Amino acid sequence: MSTLQELVRYCNEEEHLGALLLTGEGGCGKTHLIEHDLARELSETHFIVRVSLLSVDNVEALNKAIRKEYLMVCTPFLGKMKQERERNRNIFSALNDILRSLTPIGGSIASAVGSVDLLDYVPLEPVVEDFHNKGAKKRVVLVFDDLNRSELNWSKFVGIINHYCEQKKFTTIVVGDTDAFKPTNEENILLYKTVKEKTLARTVRYTPEYETIIHNVLTQSTWPSQEYADFLNENEQRILNVFCGDPSNRGSLVKRYHHIRTLNCALREFYPLYEVLTEEKVSDIGKYLYSFIVCMLVSRNGIKKDGRPSFENSEEEIKLLYPDYDPALMPEEIRQWIKEGIWEKERIADAISGRQ
Secondary structure, three states, rough: OOOOHHHHHHHHHOOOEEEEEEEOOOOHHHHHHHHHHHHOOOOOEEEEEEOOOOOOOOHHHHHHHHHHHHHHOOOOHHHHHHHHHHHHHHHHHHHHHHHHHOOOHHHHHHHHHOOOOHHHOOOOOOOOOOOOOOOEEEEEEEEOOOOOOOOOOOHHHHHHHHHHHHOOEEEEEEEEHHHHHHOOOHHHHHHHHHHHHHHEEEEOOOOOOOOOOOHHHHHOOOOOOOHHHHHHHOOOHHHHHHHHHOOOOOOOOOOOOOOOOHHHHHHHHHHHHHHHOOOOOOOOOHHHHHHHHHHHHHHHEEEEEEEEEEOOOOOOHHHHHOOOHHHHOHHHHHHHHHHOOOHHHHHHHHHHHHHO
């Protein structure tokens, strides 16, 4: 059963014994899977409400984020309520002037009433009506994303999950790279085990089909020119090898990261270099593309050593992970473009021509 099928099956279950944890390497496309593939599969029966835990450090902030996303997704009359609130604000303003003329305290009362946000009183329910589909009932899937990047206390997060999943009966999915954080003291280790055993009833690890993902990236994106799009399509296998090619160090504790977001950036950032390489009449620009993508992946994400990202890596270590990587194709002038965003076309062209 595929990861998508597992998620659909879980969302269609009538009762849940706990939340589902969707884990997998950071940047591998878990959020895309939720927001696009899962949302498409469940479009007739469910609303997907995704809440990012990125930098969330307290329960109040998280509850506000949940309410905001819930209302935006599940409440099509939100815009009407906003308009009504603006109209009411004008009424309160007029009432404020009248009350102020009668009593000094009246103005403050009107001001307090006018500051009330009607949206705060909309109840969050696990099943809502779809007003775009004749009021058909839809279940709400509450997704907590970026678990490993949250600053929220673990015990408080467990309370949030229990509240929405067990008490309010929301279908709940938690998304994060559980390999990216490891509890260090006995208290946190015990709490982490408790979370996985009692709060997260099921764990699904997402292993992306990179061949399909990369093909879709190349064919469904908009590129600066048709010539460049054709070039990328011609080098699809080479790009795939960056992610799926066999490394030279099988069994080693040194591993590579697979970040689709970084790949997208690399393919776009390579375009100015592609133009220079074309002008310099370089015969195999694809070799530069491979090394450029590798260089950007390592620069932004590091490589994995003993399960942790490392940014202090030798060229030999990088080449073990990416056998076709050629550091000679990445002179300092190109590295400055990758790491610091400094584009100096003439110096880059001179460095490339000097290798010919």
